[in-house]
Amino acid sequence: MPGYRTGGEEVLIQGNIACAEGAITAGCKFYAAYPITPASEIMNHLAKRMSEGFIQMEDEIASIASVIGASWAGKKAMTATSGPGFSLMQENIGYAAMTETPCVIVDVQRAGPSTGQATKVAQGDVFQSRFGSNGDYETIVLAPSSAQEMYDLTVEAFNMAERFRTPVILLADETIGRVREEAELGPRNVIDRKSEPTEEPFGEGSPMPSFGMGCNLLITGSTHDSKGYRRAQDAETQRWLSEKLRKKVEDHKKELFKYELINEEAENVFVSFGIEARACEEACRALDFGLLKLNTIFPFDFDEVSKLLEGKKAFVVELNYGQLAMLVRNCSDDVRSITKTNGEPMGPKEIIGEVKKWM
Amino acid sequence: MDVNNYLRTEVFPSTFCPGCGHGIILNALIRAIDDLKLDMRKMVFVSGIGCAGWITSPHIKADTMHTTHGRPLAFATGIKLANPELKVVVIAGDGDLASIGGNHLIHAARRNIDITTICANNSIYGMTGGQASPTTPEGAITLTTPEGSYYNPFDLCALVRGAGAGYVARATVYHARMLAKFIKDALSYDGFSFIDAVSTCPTQYGRRNSMSDPFEMLEWLKRNATTKEGEGKIVIKEWIASSAEK
Numbered sequence: 093m094p095g096y097r098t099g100g101e102e103v104l105i106q107g108n109i110a111c112a113e114g115a116i117t118a119g120c121k122f123y124a125a126y127p128i129t130p131a132s133e134i135m136n137h138l139a140k141r142m143s144e145g146f147i148q149m150e151d152e153i154a155s156i157a158s159v160i161g162a163s164w165a166g167k168k169a170m171t172a173t174s175g176p177g178f179s180l181m182q183e184n185i186g187y188a189a190m191t192e193t194p195c196v197i198v199d200v201q202r203a204g205p206s207t208g209q210a211t212k213v214a215q216g217d218v219f220q221s222r223f224g225s226n227g228d229y230e231t232i233v234l235a236p237s238s239a240q241e242m243y244d245l246t247v248e249a250f251n252m253a254e255r256f257r258t259p260v261i262l263l264a265d266e267t268i269g270r271v272r273e274e275a276e277l278g279p280r281n282v283i284d285r286k287s288e289p290t291e292e293p294f295g296e297g298s299p300m301p302s303f304g305m306g307c308n309l310l311i312t313g314s315t316h317d318s319k320g321y322r323r324a325q326d327a328e329t330q331r332w333l334s335e336k337l338r339k340k341v342e343d344h345k346k347e348l349f350k351y352e353l354i355n356e357e358a359e360n361v362f363v364s365f366g367i368e369a370r371a372c373e374e375a376c377r378a379l380d381f382g383l384l385k386l387n388t389i390f391p392f393d394f395d396e397v398s399k400l401l402e403g404k405k406a407f408v409v410e411l412n413y414g415q416l417a418m419l420v421r422n423c424s425d426d427v428r429s430i431t432k433t434n435g436e437p438m439g440p441k442e443i444i445g446e447v448k449k450w451m
Numbered sequence: 452m453d454v455n456n457y458l459r460t461e462v463f464p465s466t467f468c469p470g471c472g473h474g475i476i477l478n479a480l481i482r483a484i485d486d487l488k489l490d491m492r493k494m495v496f497v498s499g500i501g502c503a504g505w506i507t508s509p510h511i512k513a514d515t516m517h518t519t520h521g522r523p524l525a526f527a528t529g530i531k532l533a534n535p536e537l538k539v540v541v542i543a544g545d546g547d548l549a550s551i552g553g554n555h556l557i558h559a560a561r562r563n564i565d566i567t568t569i570c571a572n573n574s575i576y577g578m579t580g581g582q583a584s585p586t587t588p589e590g591a592i593t594l595t596t597p598e599g600s601y602y603n604p605f606d607l608c609a610l611v612r613g614a615g616a617g618y619v620a621r622a623t624v625y626h627a628r629m630l631a632k633f634i635k636d637a638l639s640y641d642g643f644s645f646i647d648a649v650s651t652c653p654t655q656y657g658r659r660n661s662m663s664d665p666f667e668m669l670e671w672l673k674r675n676a677t678t679k680e681g682e683g684k685i686v687i688k689e690w691i692a693s694s695a696e697k
């Protein structure tokens with residue numbers, strides 16, 4: 093299959109397929125998933141694109157489990173799903189965080205809760221992407237808002253997963269997944285998997301070894317020391333490990349937290365992500381507003397957002413009951429939450445109408 | 452054979468209760484690997500959560516992956532597909548493989564993926580204190596069936612054969628040599644192989660069913676196992692699909 097490789101020129105492509113192509117560019121060698129709207133196009137496309145390392149699993153629990161297994165077998169690995177499937181994956185996302193397994197999980201959000209509306213858009217999984225599994229851990233969550241970013245941020249997600257040895261979540265939404273628009277899918281800077289043998293697979297900044305290298309790996313989701321030995325009773329190991337897992341993401345939030353700021357001078361600023369960042373971008377022009385478009389949602393850099401919003405009025409626009417707004421309220425006292433939850437995106441006109449109510 | 456070549460000796464004594472049958476499964480597994488002269492550097496031992504999940508993790512000196520409850524076969528499927536040169540062995544309990552992970556068990560068998568799976572089947576949830584499992588015999592007393600279990604237990608061999616596995620066998624920890632031989636056959640089989648290793652949990656099962664002495668449990672297995680089907684006893688034998696016979 094020729095795919096959609098281009099040498100710098102743009103092609104018309106669906107967001108989900110751009111994500112699948114991003115995975116190929118990033119060197120994804122294992123993909124497992126279970127069909128679910130509106131994410132299925134990613135698996136349908138990769139079934140054709142990957143001659144090996146593709147499997148349709150029996151459910152989403154098995155999909156993420158096999159992805160983690162494949163990563164330890166030395167392959168870059170990804171799965172994609174939507175709401176209900178994302179819920180099923182949570183226990184093993186925690187396992188990936190605990191075992192410091194690089195992998196990429198795509199959640200193409202749809203309206204919920206539960207089965208909700210499979211073909212309708214929402215952004216209700218913001219907190220789930222951060223706090224979905226039990227216990228304290230950190231995740232990296234990226235939010236694309238175009239077919240181009242479905243491609244670029246998928247590559248970026250793989251790179252971050254390799255660098256930080258952690259699961260990375262691409263938090264897309266139904267509209268961005270299914271929009272067809274121009275995107276350029278050329279080569280990108282890719283961090284390769286360097287499987288390196290080590291006696292201390294879980295130390296600070298340890299390289300990622302893989303099975304079959306003679307390391308006698310001890311991998312466990314139980315609390316473990318830097319060599320992998322289970323320490324299920326020891327308070328100091330529990331403290332050390334949870335702190336290490338948290339800090340390796342938290343300490344890099346300056347570089348991980350990526351955003352675009354449009355119309356810096358404006359005194360009123362939209363804060364948004366995904367499909368709604370697109371709508372805000374248009375609304376900005378009519379209102380002479382600024383836009384803080386988040387490409388990274390977590391780790392959320394509270395200090396940076398505080399600085400950006402200083403002396404400004406913030407309007408947080410999202411398709412849920414104000415999850416991002418809850419974060420932004422920690423950064424400024426001057427925050428308004430504009431939300432919509434009927435399974436439809438909020439267009440620029442509607443946003444302008446909402447803003448006018450406040451003015 | 453020097454078993455110490457196969458074990459992380461630094462983790463002993465093991466945390467199993469005295470008389471636990473799971474140690475015998477570890478012994479049989481090591482014997483089988485030693486007989487076959489398999490390269491431990493190319494083996495991965497994947498386990499679930501439960502006492503059975505500790506048979507290989509941390510005891511075995513090789514790559515081990517102690518996964519989440521019920522999911523070892525799903526992890527193992529990814530490992531095997533990502534690197535087919537690895538020899539992948541799954542060991543987990545009856546609660547793990549047949550209850551919470553039952554869906555993965557039948558699908559791994561259906562795919563006939565080249566993984567050897569051993570169910571350390573003690574008919575009880577050992578680790579969580581002795582609740583009923585899907586292989587608890589009818590009438591057996593457990594924490595959650597104080598008046599005796601009402602339900603039919605799974606015949607795991609029939610289940611896995613029905614799902615398409617080419618090699619299926621059952622032995623008990625009393626029949627340790629037979630168990631080692633079956634594990635050897637399973638490891639040599641190209642495709643999905645499954646062994647129902649009937650184990651003993653004197654602490655959580657024996658105690659409640661008038662067999663608190665580990666030897667009584669082994670004696671019980673001896674008396675109640677047979678190689679012939681249709682006697683209402685524990686059938687210990689190999690079932691090899693005719694298309695797979697070498």
Ligand SMILES: Cc1ncc(C[n+]2csc(CCOP(=O)(O)OP(=O)(O)O)c2C)c(N)n1
Binds near residue numbers: 501520547576577579
């Ligand atoms: C998702 C989840 N549910 C429940 C548990 C609690 N749990 C730990 S071990 C276990 C049962 C183990 O029974 P079995 O698999 O038969 O192993 P055994 O201890 O008998 O060897 C359960 C239910 C868990 N760890 N994870």
Ligand code: SF4
Binds near residue numbers: 573651
């Ligand atoms: S509780 Fe039962 S299965 Fe667990 S170690 Fe003790 S005897 Fe073995």
Ligand SMILES: [Mg+2]
Binds near residue numbers: 572
């Ligand atoms: Mg059990």
